[in-house]
Amino acid sequence: MRKQIRTAIAASAIVVLIALTSWSLTRPAPTKVSAPTAIPVRVISVVKEDVPRYVTGIGSVLSLHSVIVRPQVDGILTKLLVKEGQQVKAGDLLATIDDRSIRATLAQAQAQLGQSQAQLDVAQIDLKRYRLLTTDNGISKQTFDQQQALVHQLQATVLGNQASIEAAQVQLSYTQIRSPVTGRVGIRNVDEGNFLRVSDAQGLFSVTQIDPIAVEFSLPQQMLPTLQALVHGSTPAAVQAYIGNTDNGTLLGVGKLTLIDNQVTANTGTIRAKAEFSNPTEKLWPGQLVTIKIQTAIDRDALKVPPQVVQRGIDQHFAYRVNGNKVEVVPVQVVYQDSELTLIKGPNAGDVLVSDGQSRLKPGARVEILAAPSIVGPDTAMETAR
Incomplete structure (x- = not known):
């Protein structure tokens, strides 16, 4: 009996040992608490x-003076005295037109003036004689009045002849085409020997001022108070002009803000403004698109x-x-x-x-x-x- 009990106890112990061994092998591993990971920044x-604060915009380079040279009288272009691209000054002779017909008209008007002046001199001498004769009734009052009217008529004729001479001289001056502005001559449209007419719209060439030069640009209408303060300030606001953007573009010149347009463009809500640049190196060119940069304020x-x-x-x-x-x-x-x-x-x-x-x-x-x-x-x- 005792042997059976000992055998049962041993068997139970073996079962418990097997169960403990199986649980230790199959239980989940304990979770380790890890520290939070640092975020890279x-x-x-x-x-x-x-x-400094800046405002930027897109602008177009404009000449302060640009003139298309056209003939003011009909005639043959006899000489072109300048070359394309040449720099000229105001008043320089650019071209000449055949003036023989106008000179003949001028000579004719001068001859008519001489003839009328001679007739006037004779009439004035006669008028003096008639005035003396009227004192003792040597001639009638009607004859004297007629002679006085003749003098007035001849005086008017002389004035008309003088006006004809001045008109012919003006026409003669038009045969010498002079530059109205200082600037650069553009591409020639007409060669020597062509017959020019006043009605020709194309013109001979253009003369465009390069230095100084202007840049016209537009900014949002909200900038109007700022622009007004810059224009009316004691020191003109500096305006920089770049080809490309303002970060890595090429600086073409530094000018000053000179003008704000007198009205806002309603369909775009922008205000036009203009800046003037000294351009001795001619980096700015009429018609060129540039980026402008204006310092509007500075925060201390x-x-x-x-x-x-x-x-x-x-x-x-x-x-x-x-x-x-x-x-x-x-x-x-x-x-x-x-x-x-x-x-x-x-x-x-x-x-x-x-x-x-x-x-x-x-x-x-x-x-x-x-x-x-x-x-x-x-x-x-x-x-x-x-």
Whole structure:
């Protein structure tokens, strides 16, 4: 009996041992609690400095004086005294037209004047005699009046002859075509020997002033108060003209704002303005499209950050400020913003703000600051390849 009991106890012990061994082998491993992963971000420091504000627009270069040279009398073009592209001054002789017919007309008018003047002299001598004879009734009053009327008639004829001479002289002056402005001669449309007519619309060529020169541009009508303040300021506002954009384009010249149009263009809601440039190197050319840049104001001791630093919240703007190895939210007031920079209030100068990687951040998140990407130039690339 006792032997059976011992056998049962041993069998139970074996079963319990097998069960414990099976449970220890099949139970789940304990879960380890890991520390939160740091979020990689890039940062910038808030900079305090004087920041100028600019406005940009597209403008067209215009000549201050551009004239199409046309004939004012009919005739054959006898000489062209300038070349295409030549620089001329106001009053320079450009071309001549055959003047023989006009000179003959002038000579005829001068001859008629001499004839009328001789007749007038004789009539005036006779009038003096008749005046003396009327004192003792030597001639009738009617004869004297007729002689006086003849003198007046001949005086009018002399005046008409003089007017004909002046008209012929004006026509003669038109046979010498002179430059009305200082500028550059354009492409010639007519050669020597052609018969010119006053009705010809094409003209001989154009003379266009290059220096100084103007740029006309349009800005939104909201800029009107700013433009008015710049025009009426004590110092003319500087206007820069670029070929291409203002970041990596070529600066063609620096001028001054001179004029605002007298009305807003209703269909576009823009206001036209004009700036004048000194152009001795002739980098600005009539008809050229340029980008203009005007400094409208300057913010003293402003806090400047890149535009991507500032985030838009539900109620206000904010930025992530790095404090140790974590970030915190700081409210931000946007003072001014454009495509290149943002002026803010709220943070302090020198604060480290997150500029890239904000999408995964929340207050108190751990961050890992990445180095700014380096710009690899051609020399560096060649050295690396070696």
